[in-house]
Amino acid sequence: MRQEYYRKSLFQEKAKLNAIQIEEIEQLERKLKQSFLKIALNFGYLSRRSWRETIQSTGIELYQFEYASLEPIEKNKLVQDNLHQFLDALIFPLRQSEDNLHVVLSDPSDSININRIEVILGQKVDSFEIAEDLDVLKALHVTYGAEYLDKAVFGIYDSDRESCAIETFTKPQLYFLGIIFMIGLSFFFFFPIGTAITINIVLNLLLLISISFKFVLTLYGSKFEVARKINPEELEAIDDKELPFYTILLPVFKESEVIHKLVYNLKNLDYPREKLDIKLLIESDDEMTYNAVKNMNFPCVFEPVIIPYAQPKTKPKACNYGLYFSKGKYLTIYDAEDIPDNNQLKLVHTLFKKISEEYVVVQCALNYFNKKENLLTRLFTLEYSYWFDYMLPGLDNLDVPIPLGGTSNHFRFDKLMELGGWDGFNVTEDADLGLRAYAKSYKVTVLDSTTLEEANNDFFNWIRQRSRWIKGYMQTFLVHMRNPLKLYKKVGLKGFLSFQFFIGGTFFTFLVYPVLLVFLLFILFLYTGLLDKMVFWNDVEISEIILGNVRLFFPDWLVILSVFNFVVGNLMMIYVNMIAVFRRKAYSLMLFSLINPFYWLMHSVSAYKGLIQLITKPFYWEKTNHGLTKATKGPVQ
Amino acid sequence: MKSKKLLYFFSWLALSSGYLVLSYWLQQRGFFNLESYFIDYKKLVTSLYEESILRSVYFTDPFLLYLGSSLFGFPKVMGSTYFFNALVIGGLSNHLLYKTINSPKIPNFLVVYIFFSPIIIYAGISGGSLALYLLFYYLFFTLVLKYTETYSVFHLTLLSILIGVFILLNLEVLKLLLLLIPIFFFSSFHKAKGISGSFYNRASLILSNDSQRRKFFSSFFSSIFVVSFIPLMGLATFLILNKIFAGNTFYFLESYGNNWNSYSPNFVFIKDVEAYSPFIASNTPFYLISFFSVSVLTIFQIFNYGGAKAKSILMLLSILFLLSEIQEFKIEKLNIQYLSMLTGAGLASALFFRKDSLKLNRFNYILVSLFAMLGMYFQWQYFNISIQENENLYAKSLVEAVESKRVNSIQNFEQTFKKLSPGRILIDDAIFYPELTTLSKEFIWEGHFSSSYQQALQIPELYADYVVMTKSNHPLFLDDVVATAFKRLEMLQVQSDLNLLFEDDFLEIYQINPNSIVNK
Numbered sequence A: 001m002r003q004e005y006y007r008k009s010l011f012q013e014k015a016k017l018n019a020i021q022i023e024e025i026e027q028l029e030r031k032l033k034q035s036f037l038k039i040a041l042n043f044g045y046l047s048r049r050s051w052r053e054t055i056q057s058t059g060i061e062l063y064q065f066e067y068a069s070l071e072p073i074e075k076n077k078l079v080q081d082n083l084h085q086f087l088d089a090l091i092f093p094l095r096q097s098e099d100n101l102h103v104v105l106s107d108p109s110d111s112i113n114i115n116r117i118e119v120i121l122g123q124k125v126d127s128f129e130i131a132e133d134l135d136v137l138k139a140l141h142v143t144y145g146a147e148y149l150d151k152a153v154f155g156i157y158d159s160d161r162e163s164c165a166i167e168t169f170t171k172p173q174l175y176f177l178g179i180i181f182m183i184g185l186s187f188f189f190f191f192p193i194g195t196a197i198t199i200n201i202v203l204n205l206l207l208l209i210s211i212s213f214k215f216v217l218t219l220y221g222s223k224f225e226v227a228r229k230i231n232p233e234e235l236e237a238i239d240d241k242e243l244p245f246y247t248i249l250l251p252v253f254k255e256s257e258v259i260h261k262l263v264y265n266l267k268n269l270d271y272p273r274e275k276l277d278i279k280l281l282i283e284s285d286d287e288m289t290y291n292a293v294k295n296m297n298f299p300c301v302f303e304p305v306i307i308p309y310a311q312p313k314t315k316p317k318a319c320n321y322g323l324y325f326s327k328g329k330y331l332t333i334y335d336a337e338d339i340p341d342n343n344q345l346k347l348v349h350t351l352f353k354k355i356s357e358e359y360v361v362v363q364c365a366l367n368y369f370n371k372k373e374n375l376l377t378r379l380f381t382l383e384y385s386y387w388f389d390y391m392l393p394g395l396d397n398l399d400v401p402i403p404l405g406g407t408s409n410h411f412r413f414d415k416l417m418e419l420g421g422w423d424g425f426n427v428t429e430d431a432d433l434g435l436r437a438y439a440k441s442y443k444v445t446v447l448d449s450t451t452l453e454e455a456n457n458d459f460f461n462w463i464r465q466r467s468r469w470i471k472g473y474m475q476t477f478l479v480h481m482r483n484p485l486k487l488y489k490k491v492g493l494k495g496f497l498s499f500q501f502f503i504g505g506t507f508f509t510f511l512v513y514p515v516l517l518v519f520l521l522f523i524l525f526l527y528t529g530l531l532d533k534m535v536f537w538n539d540v541e542i543s544e545i546i547l548g549n550v551r552l553f554f555p556d557w558l559v560i561l562s563v564f565n566f567v568v569g570n571l572m573m574i575y576v577n578m579i580a581v582f583r584r585k586a587y588s589l590m591l592f593s594l595i596n597p598f599y600w601l602m603h604s605v606s607a608y609k610g611l612i613q614l615i616t617k618p619f620y621w622e623k624t625n626h627g628l629t630k631a632t633k634g635p636v637q
Numbered sequence B: 001m002k003s004k005k006l007l008y009f010f011s012w013l014a015l016s017s018g019y020l021v022l023s024y025w026l027q028q029r030g031f032f033n034l035e036s037y038f039i040d041y042k043k044l045v046t047s048l049y050e051e052s053i054l055r056s057v058y059f060t061d062p063f064l065l066y067l068g069s070s071l072f073g074f075p076k077v078m079g080s081t082y083f084f085n086a087l088v089i090g091g092l093s094n095h096l097l098y099k100t101i102n103s104p105k106i107p108n109f110l111v112v113y114i115f116f117s118p119i120i121i122y123a124g125i126s127g128g129s130l131a132l133y134l135l136f137y138y139l140f141f142t143l144v145l146k147y148t149e150t151y152s153v154f155h156l157t158l159l160s161i162l163i164g165v166f167i168l169l170n171l172e173v174l175k176l177l178l179l180l181i182p183i184f185f186f187s188s189f190h191k192a193k194g195i196s197g198s199f200y201n202r203a204s205l206i207l208s209n210d211s212q213r214r215k216f217f218s219s220f221f222s223s224i225f226v227v228s229f230i231p232l233m234g235l236a237t238f239l240i241l242n243k244i245f246a247g248n249t250f251y252f253l254e255s256y257g258n259n260w261n262s263y264s265p266n267f268v269f270i271k272d273v274e275a276y277s278p279f280i281a282s283n284t285p286f287y288l289i290s291f292f293s294v295s296v297l298t299i300f301q302i303f304n305y306g307g308a309k310a311k312s313i314l315m316l317l318s319i320l321f322l323l324s325e326i327q328e329f330k331i332e333k334l335n336i337q338y339l340s341m342l343t344g345a346g347l348a349s350a351l352f353f354r355k356d357s358l359k360l361n362r363f364n365y366i367l368v369s370l371f372a373m374l375g376m377y378f379q380w381q382y383f384n385i386s387i388q389e390n391e392n393l394y395a396k397s398l399v400e401a402v403e404s405k406r407v408n409s410i411q412n413f414e415q416t417f418k419k420l421s422p423g424r425i426l427i428d429d430a431i432f433y434p435e436l437t438t439l440s441k442e443f444i445w446e447g448h449f450s451s452s453y454q455q456a457l458q459i460p461e462l463y464a465d466y467v468v469m470t471k472s473n474h475p476l477f478l479d480d481v482v483a484t485a486f487k488r489l490e491m492l493q494v495q496s497d498l499n500l501l502f503e504d505d506f507l508e509i510y511q512i513n514p515n516s517i518v519n520k
Helices: A007-014 A019-032 A036-042 A048-057 A076-081 A083-089 A111-121 A133-144 A146-159 A171-190 A192-223 A232-236 A256-267 A287-294 A315-323 A344-354 A375-398 A413-419 A429-439 A459-480 A484-528 A530-534 A542-553 A556-583 A587-616 B002-028 B034-046 B052-059 B063-069 B080-102 B110-116 B118-125 B130-150 B153-166 B171-191 B199-208 B210-246 B256-262 B270-280 B287-293 B296-303 B309-328 B336-352 B362-385 B389-399 B405-419 B453-458 B481-491
Strands: A091-097 A100-105 A127-130 A246-252 A276-283 A303-307 A330-333 A359-368 A409-412 A443-453 B424-426 B444-446 B466-470 B498-503 B507-512
Touching (some): A007 A019, A007 A048, A036 A048, A048 A287, A076 A083, A076 A133, A083 A111, A091 A111, A091 A133, A146 A315, A192 A542, A192 A556, A192 B153, A232 A344, A315 A429, A330 A344, A359 A375, A359 A413, A375 A459, A375 A556, A375 A587, A409 A413, A429 A484, A459 A484, A484 A556, A484 B210, B002 B080, B002 B389, B034 B052, B052 B210, B063 B130, B080 B130, B080 B336, B118 B389, B130 B336, B287 B309, B287 B362, B336 B362
Parallel strands (some): A276 A303
Antiparallel strands (some): A091 A100, B498 B507
């Protein structure tokens, strides 16, 4: 026999919700068609811990799932087809036979949803167990989410195999690289001096062009810095009623420390709460975050989505899975520790209304709240400032493909689905998506609204993160260069060149930079004659002898070219860093731009790590640890 | 859109062609410019000797003119700098023309000024560095004025790049950073957020509040840092190159090669000093005549600021800045290259800056036109009274054909060597660089850049077939190292077996008897 429970008794008397809150939740229940409990837990009325205590205080023993042994019921097709309704109802059908239906549910007083499930399954619920909502959600996702999971992982592969990074090097690419290598080797064998000089010139010139391109982009981006896309009056004129549903995806992995900050930051968003569809994407094997959410002793403002286990365990896969449970007209991604400008969503909505339909993504600027924590965070802030404040606006103004940043990219949801979401095998899925959008004649634009993130403050953590980014750029480059002619036809000459210099040029410069630098420093060291002073016991001028041999391969004019190249290249990068923080009025950081060349060397270390990983484990997602900062939000203007 | 771009491009070409034709016509009437020969000679020797590239970098002043002219290779028809100048000034006047025509805030009469200003014309036809100076000053003042309107990093960056590039024209452009300091100081008051009201209100609020004061000074010093970064780092790079490849940080200033520039046309010949004396004497205000005759439009702009006070202040600052510079170094700076700063400033302010709210009325239009006319007239007078030979020659050759001994001498040199069999020449190329640009490729010469120059001066018979020396009429007679070397040999009673082939007012061409070394 089913025992009867009453909402008033559970929520008002035991969980201590007041009448007004109950009424608010009921209004939302009708509007959003979600269960009462789900709204109470996900819209900031009731904490999960207090709900658990409420249930336990009535003498109920909470059901514990054995996830490994969960089996779909006989009518599994019905559950799969109506998975959203089961998720909204927080009911998991545990056992079902012709004459018996045993379910696990979270709110025993929710007769409406129990009835709804009975209608779907075509039979009465005979008995039930009670479990926490997260456990029910997890059970539903891992048991019935396989179809969505498959789409999340292989969506791009199935729909557009050529754009999927599942295959790192294609056969023609391998042949091409092999032929280039063999030609180079034979030239070096027959004309060693000429070949060495040519290689040096080519590498130097490519380095200079790549850096100059970024400098020009920065300059071009700065040209429009005073133009605001949305003015305050337009923002003022927005009526909350006209605002559409907005989905925010929050992919997390082992980030239990930042969950409480996340809730705080999300609560500050200036957007009607009932129109926010915030999804916290938790990997099913991430017990740490799972338990942190479960044990939260204050109300949440997000809905957890449990991602069933599957390889590759990447952020794009999690986001793709989250897409199938999203309902916003627009969708954005934030990291757990992000602090977006509180009016960012409204700004994006206004911008989307102003611009044409071909614009499918709006990228907001990213910056850091812990910029003054240590040297690394300062350098990171310099880099992000010029990247998001000048480089991306520069690309935007040139109307060429924009590689999206990791977070704060706002999509038109329908167009995102049309594009097939993110490539689960690409570790910089965001950059890849920006290019795919452009290739399909869609456009990306940038908006002068900032999201503050946590800058990596640990060297090794930084190397891990950066190696993933650079590896991702290599993956993206290889994917889109499988058929250069096709790419050229899709994006035009301007887009093609910017792709070469911006995506290709980025990892190329990091890989080449240390090689050329070490060699150049060695030659300059010989020129100064310091070696002779160091070898003071020997009268022979060793540096001259070595220089004599080196000059064969690197004559003076080539050394001058290299010195010029390096000095000018480094100065350009220092300068763009400097002006970016100048614009943000972070004047104290300006002098730190002078040590940017060392920061570049760190990039080079990451680039080589990324290159090795590209060959050995291309889809491996180097996890960046968040929540390491001790800093609190410091205002960046 | 495309047709507009094409029209813009063709009008640029047409204007440039106009300058080029005018330049050619003037050259037929006796106009010449040593600076043009100097640059063409530097281009010639760049690939001649082993270390020429480095030395060209170190010792070519103005290097930017050298770089720009390197794109053109028609020295036989006309010096490459003439082409470069025509293109630069063609581009600038075309740009100004379009601005004037398209903006209702700018009096159309300024078109006449752009077409007929003697300074702009001289910049377009002279084959010297004035075109680059004028371009620089115009861009500099335009950017500064734009910055005072927008306070944007973009304009600061462009300013920095501009100064950074133009230090290759003249290191002294770095001094203009000083001019920017008061501009940044006052504009930092306006950059402060959340404070409104008059300048005095802002200033008192900012300076009386700790946090605002800190931000104010940070912004002020950072602005200076941002602008000066590229020029100073550019200079540092140049010094590093000096240190690494020549062993001395100030090699470009201190080495013997520096003498090269002392004969270049930017400096006054000793013989001209007498003509300068009334202007350079410390207690005479004569130099002010030249100064004010090119600054009429700029002075007018101080009062015609169109609601933008920054414009008025900047014009005043520029006049005071240049006045102090010229008063200090009259010999080097009382020339059109430096004075064009006021032309650039005047153009920048006259053509761009007027607040939208202030409409151009008829009286204003007439005033601007009147002062533009006056400006042109005084500019013309400047060239007439100019103590710089070349500037004066420009004015003279416009009125009538002029006979020049130097040009004749260059032609004589060319004709003589055309008749001689190919060989090696011992010559002071710091003096005879114009002549050397006329030689056919079969001739080679021992000059300042060749590694065996010193030896050739000791034993000419071993190193040369011909010798060229100045005569006492030549303004650089005392500086001729070849003539000096022969005199020294004579004093040491080492007889040289020379056979005079040609002489005119300025030079002597000898053939060295090939058997003389055997006889010794």
